[in-house]
Amino acid sequence: xxxxxxxxxxxxxxxxxxxxxxxxxxxxxFAIAGTILAFIANWYxxxxxxxxxxxxxxxxxxxKFSILFNGVAIVSTFLYFxxxxxxxxxxxxxxxxxxxxxxxxxSGVMLTASFSNLLMLFLAIEIISIPQYILAGADKKNxxxxxxxxxxxxxxxxxxxxxxxGIALLYGATGTFNIREMGLGTGDLSPLALCGIILLAFAxxxxxxxxxxxxWTPDVYDGSPTVFTAFMATVVKAASxxxxxxxxxxxxxxxxxxHHWQLIIALITAATLLIGNFTAVxxxxxxxxxxxxSIAQAGFMLFAIVSNNEMAAQGxxxxxxxxxxxxxxxxxxxxxxxxxxxxxxxGLARREPLLALVTTIFLLSLAGIPLTAxxxxxxxxxxxxxxAGGLLWLVILGVLxxxxxxxxxxxxxIAMYFRAGEAETLPITGGFKAALLLAAxxxxxxxxxxxxxxxxx
Amino acid sequence: MLTVLLILxxxxxxxxxxxxxxxxxxxxxxLSSFATLAVAVFAWAQFQVAPDSLQFTADWIPQLNSQFxxxxxxxxxxxxxxxxxxxxxxxxTVFSRSYDRAGSFYGLMLLSQAGLxxxxxxxxxxxxxxxxELALIPVYFLCSMWGGERxxxxxxxxxxxxxxxxxxxxxxxxxxxxQTPGSFSWQAFTSLNLSNGEQSWLFWLFFVAxxxxxxxxxxxxxxxxxxxxxxxxxxxxxxxIMVKMGLFGVMRWLVPVLPQGVYMWQEAAIVLSVIxxxxxxxxxxxxxxxxxxxxxxSIAHIGLMSxxxxxxxxxxxxxxxxxxxxxxxxxxxxxxxxxVIEQRLKIKNMTxxxxxxxxxxxxxxLLVIVSLAxxxxxxxxxxxxxxxxxxxxxxxxxxxxxxxxxxxxxxAVYMLRMLQKVLFGESNALTATTTDxxxxxMLAMACIxxxxxxxxxxxxxxxDLASGLGLPNAIAAVITR
Numbered sequence: 001x002x003x004x005x006x007x008x009x010x011x012x013x014x015x016x017x018x019x020x021x022x023x024x025x026x027x028x029x030f031a032i033a034g035t036i037l038a039f040i041a042n043w044y045x046x047x048x049x050x051x052x053x054x055x056x057x058x059x060x061x062x063x064k065f066s067i068l069f070n071g072v073a074i075v076s077t078f079l080y081f082x083x084x085x086x087x088x089x090x091x092x093x094x095x096x097x098x099x100x101x102x103x104x105x106x107s108g109v110m111l112t113a114s115f116s117n118l119l120m121l122f123l124a125i126e127i128i129s130i131p132q133y134i135l136a137g138a139d140k141k142n143x144x145x146x147x148x149x150x151x152x153x154x155x156x157x158x159x160x161x162x163x164x165x166g167i168a169l170l171y172g173a174t175g176t177f178n179i180r181e182m183g184l185g186t187g188d189l190s191p192l193a194l195c196g197i198i199l200l201a202f203a204x205x206x207x208x209x210x211x212x213x214x215x216w217t218p219d220v221y222d223g224s225p226t227v228f229t230a231f232m233a234t235v236v237k238a239a240s241x242x243x244x245x246x247x248x249x250x251x252x253x254x255x256x257x258x259h260h261w262q263l264i265i266a267l268i269t270a271a272t273l274l275i276g277n278f279t280a281v282x283x284x285x286x287x288x289x290x291x292x293x294s295i296a297q298a299g300f301m302l303f304a305i306v307s308n309n310e311m312a313a314q315g316x317x318x319x320x321x322x323x324x325x326x327x328x329x330x331x332x333x334x335x336x337x338x339x340x341x342x343x344x345x346x347g348l349a350r351r352e353p354l355l356a357l358v359t360t361i362f363l364l365s366l367a368g369i370p371l372t373a374x375x376x377x378x379x380x381x382x383x384x385x386x387x388a389g390g391l392l393w394l395v396i397l398g399v400l401x402x403x404x405x406x407x408x409x410x411x412x413x414i415a416m417y418f419r420a421g422e423a424e425t426l427p428i429t430g431g432f433k434a435a436l437l438l439a440a441x442x443x444x445x446x447x448x449x450x451x452x453x454x455x456x457x
Numbered sequence: 458m459l460t461v462l463l464i465l466x467x468x469x470x471x472x473x474x475x476x477x478x479x480x481x482x483x484x485x486x487x488l489s490s491f492a493t494l495a496v497a498v499f500a501w502a503q504f505q506v507a508p509d510s511l512q513f514t515a516d517w518i519p520q521l522n523s524q525f526x527x528x529x530x531x532x533x534x535x536x537x538x539x540x541x542x543x544x545x546x547x548x549x550t551v552f553s554r555s556y557d558r559a560g561s562f563y564g565l566m567l568l569s570q571a572g573l574x575x576x577x578x579x580x581x582x583x584x585x586x587x588x589x590e591l592a593l594i595p596v597y598f599l600c601s602m603w604g605g606e607r608x609x610x611x612x613x614x615x616x617x618x619x620x621x622x623x624x625x626x627x628x629x630x631x632x633x634x635x636q637t638p639g640s641f642s643w644q645a646f647t648s649l650n651l652s653n654g655e656q657s658w659l660f661w662l663f664f665v666a667x668x669x670x671x672x673x674x675x676x677x678x679x680x681x682x683x684x685x686x687x688x689x690x691x692x693x694x695x696x697x698i699m700v701k702m703g704l705f706g707v708m709r710w711l712v713p714v715l716p717q718g719v720y721m722w723q724e725a726a727i728v729l730s731v732i733x734x735x736x737x738x739x740x741x742x743x744x745x746x747x748x749x750x751x752x753x754x755s756i757a758h759i760g761l762m763s764x765x766x767x768x769x770x771x772x773x774x775x776x777x778x779x780x781x782x783x784x785x786x787x788x789x790x791x792x793x794x795x796x797v798i799e800q801r802l803k804i805k806n807m808t809x810x811x812x813x814x815x816x817x818x819x820x821x822x823l824l825v826i827v828s829l830a831x832x833x834x835x836x837x838x839x840x841x842x843x844x845x846x847x848x849x850x851x852x853x854x855x856x857x858x859x860x861x862x863x864x865x866x867x868x869a870v871y872m873l874r875m876l877q878k879v880l881f882g883e884s885n886a887l888t889a890t891t892t893d894x895x896x897x898x899m900l901a902m903a904c905i906x907x908x909x910x911x912x913x914x915x916x917x918x919x920x921d922l923a924s925g926l927g928l929p930n931a932i933a934a935v936i937t938r
Binding site: 387 | 601631
């Protein structure tokens with residue numbers, strides 16, 4: 001709870017700091033200090049709760065899971081500021097505002113792991129979404145950025161309507177907004193409740209860019225300023241997933257209820273895996289490839305929702321961490337490239353061996369190769385699905401798609417190492433390299449010992 | 458601790474080698490490979506007196522109850538010895554050559570050695586999978602970076618094939634894990650009683666992964682191109698040791714864990730293997746490219762081994778184990794000669810060769826010996842293994858043995874034709890310039906020929922390893938069924 005308040009207040013403070021501090025570097029350092037502050041607040045929450053769940057007025061629930069996820073989100077944001085923070089000033093002049101908006105998003109992100117009331121879920125989703133609409137259009141003079149913002153806003157607000165409709169129907173069926181008091185029983189559902197669940201599933205599927213609700217994703221991710229895409233595609237996406245999972249795991253479980261929606265989500269998962277992976281294969285720009293890869297990765301994260309068990313929760317935390325850190329790392333390097341196509345990476349290994357090496361580690365992690373965090377992330381979500389039973393067809397489809405994903409991730413590696421070329425980069429500082437190494441070290445450490453993270457759960 | 462050292466030495470030295478330059482990397486990695494060899498030999502000695510001391514277990518992922526569990530038995534010891542002997546031989550052979558970015562080259566070689574040794578030592582399914590992939594990644598970079606002009610797409614095909622296969626195996630591992638009381642250990646896996654239906658489909662998840670690695674027909678299409686395009690030292694690792702990962706996987710995991718599945722599908726697996734033998738042998742006869750010829754001959758040999766594993770009786774299993782070792786040694790010998798010819802003459806096509814024997818007699822003699830060992834002539838090391846495998850296969854079904862037996866004749870056809878085209882006949886302007894083996898190459902070849910003859914005359918040490926201790930109880934259980 002303290003962490004949520006800290007980030008929200010810090011966002012407001014940052015807006016005012018923008019008025020007085022004109023040095024953009026200083027604002028960045030200030031923001032980094034903010035994430036550290038949020039981390040301390042989260043730690044304080046942890047000691048306060050002492051391992052048990054604390055429910056605040058039936059609205060917010062501070063649990064081990066929420067604290068751990070907050071920690072992951074904060075550390076990811078910290079890395080994001082460290083790696084991409086200096087790219088903020090290339091977007092526009094209002095650097096402090098951008099940082100403030102990211103902090104607002106972060107406070108929404110924390111709510112997604114701790115809401116215990118459907119209204120808080122709605123608030124969390126909106127707190128996340130509205131700053132994103134602004135960030136997507138931050139590059140005001142760029143038409144593509146404008147288009148991305150408008151597209152995102154229109155589709156997003158439409159989905160908000162669906163989300164609200166779902167909540168209203170559920171309220172009609174159960175008479176409560178509290179996710180623990182739904183009492184949907186164990187047998188058949190009333191049509192009202194079933195419609196509510198399905199509408200909620202569709203709205204959340206839109207937010208996590210699952211097929212067939214994914215059409216906004218490539219355009220928005222491609223059109224938005226790259227530095228903000230990096231955040232949207234990682235921490236925010238993971239948070240939407242956590243909200244999705246929390247709602248379905250807590251409220252729509254028990255008896256036969258899971259079976260009412262499981263098949264729909266399973267089909268959505270299959271479609272997401274296929275569309276994300278196959279389309280990513282045909283991209284020419286690394287940025288757009290990463291947009292489709294984020295859809296493909298969403299397919300794997302959906303496994304956690306389909307399987308709906310305890311292992312899925314572990315898998316979600318690991319996936320959130322592995323995917324966020326690796327993708328932020330890839331984006332950070334992408335931001336330093338002058339040419340965003342695959343060819344732009346040609347020969348990077350000769351010019352900047354360290355950049356090529358860490359990018360390789362991040363890409364291997366995204367592909368799910370052992371020794372990287374991505375392997376255990378995939379391992380846990382796939383295991384969860386096997387454990388749930390009856391989903392083996394989906395698991396096999398999943399691993400085949402993982403093999404396909406190797407194709408487009410390795411294209412970057414091939415370009416960097418085996419193609420001759422003069423990959424042009426912006427000037428690279430020692431601090432940037434050190435931060436990249438830190439991120440790579442996290443990926444490898446989690447790839448060797450996932451227990452480092454899971455022990456807190 | 459000895460077993461852990463076997464993995465740690467190449468792993469750590471490999472990482473250090475990345476930071477070294479040119480000759481330093483070369484010498485350092487050679488020393489490292491000798492250190493591993495010394496430990497392996499010591500482990501062999503230890504195995505005779507106190508086999509229990511070679512087991513090691515430590516906690517790895519408590520949340521999954523997966524352990525860092527390694528150990529040695531006869532089967533793994535054989536392959537560990539093969540790996541430990543091969544790497545120094547390979548490093549000696551290429552000692553006179555200098556590779557671009559040598560630090561990375563030798564570092565990756567050592568990392569692949571660590572992965573291979575890990576695969577052979579692991580007694581925990583998740584750990585096994587971990588090393589299985591770990592062995593692949595360095596090889597991918599080695600082939601792509603130092604390979605021929607088509608190496609990048611060819612290696613990528615190889616990578617995707619094996620990656621897809623091993624992911625299917627991962628699904629199988631996960632499924633079986635949930636049937637155990639929550640353990641990945643080999644003991645837990647093998648003591649399960651899975652139903653026939655489960656074993657039947659689980660068999661294919663594992664079989665495809667291993668079959669791609671071996672490779673067994675029809676999963677072999679990556680192999681000839683990869684062998685041809687890879688730099689020769691890497692081809693030696695691939696064909697000498699890495700293909701044994703597939704065979705080893707079948708023997709360590711597939712047969713003991715899914716005995717009923719193997720029983721149900723053994724005929725299908727043998728049919729595929731035998732088709733592979735005949736098919737690859739026929740293609741080998743038609744080849745004019747030296748490297749591809751050896752690649753296809755390797756498919757044929759592996760096919761025989763795979764057929765013998767699935768015939769699954771005492772003789773054939775013992776034969777496979779012996780042959781895994783000997784095939785590794787022989788094929789590395791063949792590649793050394795090919796490497797020499799390719800380096801000296803810059804040509805791989807046999808039609809342009811001929812008459813080398815008069816200009817490079819040592820090379821010619823050694824090539825003849827290695828080729829004859831590859832045909833499995835008596836008194837060479839290849840004989841005993843093939844004999845055991847055929848007699849095992851014969852016990853299972855005489856028809857399979859008869860058809861597979863054609864492979865021996867076909868092998869003689871293509872190997873002798875190769876000798877004739879390369880060594881004898883008229884020499885041309887190019888082959889007249891052939892110089893004989895240099896000291897390093899000579900040393901490596903001398904070791905190999907020594908092994909060929911010693912084990913040809915006296916195969917008892919290998920047979921001791923292969924029988925008794927090496928035979929997992931579960932295999933014995935299937936035989937009696």
